[in-house]
Amino acid sequence: MSTLKPEISNQDHIQGADSAAISIVEFGDYQCPHCGDAHPIMKEIEDVFGSQIKFVFRNFPLQSSHELALPAAIAAEAAAMQGKFWEMHDALFENQYRLSEALFDELAETIDLDLDKFQKDSLLKELTEKIENDFESGVRSGVNGTPSFYVNGTKFDGGATDLYQMLKESAE
Template sequence: MSTLKPTVSETDHIQGGNSASIEIVEFGDYQCPYCGNAYPIVKEIEETFGDQIKFVFRNFPLQEAHQFAFRAALSAESAGLQGKFWEMHDALYENQYRLADDLFEELAETIGLDLEKFKTDSASDAVKEKVENDFESGIRSGVNGTPSFYVNGTKFDGGATDLYQMLKESTE
């Protein structure tokens, strides 16, 4: 059975209740169509369960399959340095159908980032390292495709819809 390595820490992007009893970690790729389909379901999970869950996103860009996945991950992390990781995360999934080189700055502008800082950060080693560390943690945790979900540290066998179903059953 695959477990999450390393465990969730302050280097992660976390949404939801800090004292939540259910911790969900998604390894995702912004260009992956399956992640794109999972995105609204994850949103619904967050709305339904609120502070009962803590949601964490880690980057797992499948660069060989998805030309813009790594750039998208860098963009989300760069937005994170300006306190807007989740805004960029959402914007990337909501505009997934038009991912291209010129989209990242457009989204940065839309969500109100300092563009110069965004450009500098997107090209920085620190941001690249954060994405690579996330990817590495996915490899160590047994991720073999995206999206992969971990619930309370253990790999969940199924997609977002299955996850939603399981949560509904376990919280009834």
């Protein structure tokens, strides 16, 4: 049984209440079509289960097959430097069909980031290190593809739809 390593910490991007009974960690890649398909389902899970859920996203860019996965992850981390990780996260998935280097600046402006700061922050070594740490965490946790989900620290065997179904059944 694969478990999450390391556990959720303040190094993570977390949405939801600390007191939530259920924590979901997604290892994802912004260019991965399966992650793109999972995104609206994850948003729905958050809407439906609200404060019962704590949602964490860790970067797992599959660079060999997705050349924009790392630059997209860097864009999300650069947005995080201005407190807007989740806004950029959502915007990247919602615009996945037109992912490009030029799109990152456009999205930064759309979510009201300071564009100069965003561009400078995108070059910071710390952002690449954060993404590498997320990736390494995925490798150590047994991630073998994206998206991969961990529920309360244990690898969930299935996709976002299966996860939603399991949560609905356990809530009944």
